[in-house]
Amino acid sequence: MIEINYYLLVSAVLFSIGVIGVLVRRNAIIIFMCIELMLNSINLTLVAFSSFLGNINGQIFVFIVMTVAAAEAAIGLAIIISMFRNKESLNIDEINILKW
Amino acid sequence: MKFDLETVLFISLSVLSVVSAIYMITRKNPINSALFLILNFFTVSGLYLLLKAQFIAIIQVLVYMGAIMVLFIFVIMLLNLQFQKKKLESYSYKSLTSILLAIMLFGILGYTVYFGFEGKFKGMSDKALEIGTAEKLGAELFTNYSFPFELASFLLLAAIVGAIVLAKKKFE
Amino acid sequence: MLESYIPIIIIIVIAVIFGIVNVFFSSLFGPKRPNKEKLSTYESGIEPIGTAHERFSVKFYMVAVLFILFDIEVVFLYPWAAAFINLESAKMLYSFISVSVFIVILLIGYIYVIKKGALKWD
Numbered sequence: 001m002i003e004i005n006y007y008l009l010v011s012a013v014l015f016s017i018g019v020i021g022v023l024v025r026r027n028a029i030i031i032f033m034c035i036e037l038m039l040n041s042i043n044l045t046l047v048a049f050s051s052f053l054g055n056i057n058g059q060i061f062v063f064i065v066m067t068v069a070a071a072e073a074a075i076g077l078a079i080i081i082s083m084f085r086n087k088e089s090l091n092i093d094e095i096n097i098l099k100w
Numbered sequence: 101m102k103f104d105l106e107t108v109l110f111i112s113l114s115v116l117s118v119v120s121a122i123y124m125i126t127r128k129n130p131i132n133s134a135l136f137l138i139l140n141f142f143t144v145s146g147l148y149l150l151l152k153a154q155f156i157a158i159i160q161v162l163v164y165m166g167a168i169m170v171l172f173i174f175v176i177m178l179l180n181l182q183f184q185k186k187k188l189e190s191y192s193y194k195s196l197t198s199i200l201l202a203i204m205l206f207g208i209l210g211y212t213v214y215f216g217f218e219g220k221f222k223g224m225s226d227k228a229l230e231i232g233t234a235e236k237l238g239a240e241l242f243t244n245y246s247f248p249f250e251l252a253s254f255l256l257l258a259a260i261v262g263a264i265v266l267a268k269k270k271f272e
Numbered sequence: 273m274l275e276s277y278i279p280i281i282i283i284i285v286i287a288v289i290f291g292i293v294n295v296f297f298s299s300l301f302g303p304k305r306p307n308k309e310k311l312s313t314y315e316s317g318i319e320p321i322g323t324a325h326e327r328f329s330v331k332f333y334m335v336a337v338l339f340i341l342f343d344i345e346v347v348f349l350y351p352w353a354a355a356f357i358n359l360e361s362a363k364m365l366y367s368f369i370s371v372s373v374f375i376v377i378l379l380i381g382y383i384y385v386i387k388k389g390a391l392k393w394d
Contacts, residue, residue, distance in 0.1 A: 001223050002110045007151065008213035010114040014121055014140075016206035021125035023198030029130050029176060033137050036168065037121060040144055043156075051151040051232070054225025056240050059232070060248075062156050063241065066163050067252045070344050071259035073168045074337045077175045078266035081333065084179050105275070149277060159347055167340040174336045178329075238355025241348075242367035249348070249370060253377040256341050260381040263337045264390050267330055 007048040014041035028080050028090045032073075039069050110150055117143035130176045134169060141165050152224065153232040334390050345378050 021034030050058025
């Protein structure tokens with residue numbers, strides 16, 4: 001029988017790897033993939049608690065989070081495409097017009 | 101800890117998921133990153149099965165691996181970054197600081213979740229197998245949670261309109 | 273519960289082993305006599321034009337995006353289909369109405385897609 005804290009530890013490791021990816025990489029698409037990884041690790045936490053508490057609300061949350069992730073992927077990648085059209089680059093350090 | 105099927109599966113799946121996540125953030129080519137992310141999603145789907153959430157596991161395969169990652173790979177091929185591979189990544193002292201900060205974040209998170217929930221639950225709930233099915237999820241989603249469900253449809257509508265408005269120009 | 277997944281685990285393991293063994297042994301035992309014609313890209317017998325790393329058209333992206341968003345719609349309908357028959361009649365009507373509203377809202381999006389011509393291929 002696996003205790004809940006092992007599942008939560010795996011989720012924490014995946015979340016931290018996602019954070020490292022977002023902070024270190026400069027390619028916009030890879031940063032976006034790291035955000036998906038973080039969302040996924042949070043889903044793992046929600047499902048773990050849902051199963052251990054015997055409460056279905058966590059799985060409903062996961063369902064809604066997946067919907068949000070799909071909508072976010074559609075819009076985010078469209079933003080990346082239009083960003084690439086204007087700048088011919090995916091490096092987020094070059095996308096700094098809004099920076100004061 | 102005795103080594104039954106569940107333990108072996110849990111250890112192999114979690115090690116594979118962490119390794120594939122590390123590979124994902126270190127690959128140079130975005131296509132390789134996307135493929136390792138697919139492997140990671142697959143292992144997380146296996147972990148959902150270990151948690152007896154069958155429907156969520158199938159949805160993970162269907163939505164994340166089947167649809168979202170296909171979109172990612174399409175966009176990578178659409179933008180085709182071969183010609184500017186040289187100067188995309190630059191590492192500096194900032195990267196080192198951010199890695200240190202992320203490790204500290206992991207320290208806090210890991211300490212909290214590992215020691216905070218140690219021995220709090222006497223194993224998985226008896227209802228875990230029952231609530232993971234599509235029937236139970238549907239019965240809950242369409243009665244008590246119908247408002248978030250309708251909001252999800254508005255979100256999808258907004259995403260359809262937004263994607264068309266943002267991407268529907270001549271690309272070349 | 274986990275025991276019922278043993279056949280699936282076995283088939284995944286066999287599939288992975290089959291793939292690895294085939295690729296490994298054919299590269300181990302197969303004869304290697306490369307020449308220029310063999311190494312060139314196979315394009316149905318025609319001389320290859322350009323590289324495979326051509327930039328794709330944005331039309332593929334449009335189709336993939338719309339696939340995802342309507343895929344999510346269908347995924348929402350699975351649990352409804354599974355749960356519908358076991359609901360009480362009042363909840364049955366309620367869930368039917370809420371799903372109808374959901375589908376009508378996404379139908380508006382679909383009509384918008386058709387009117388904008390986002391799925392036109394030319």
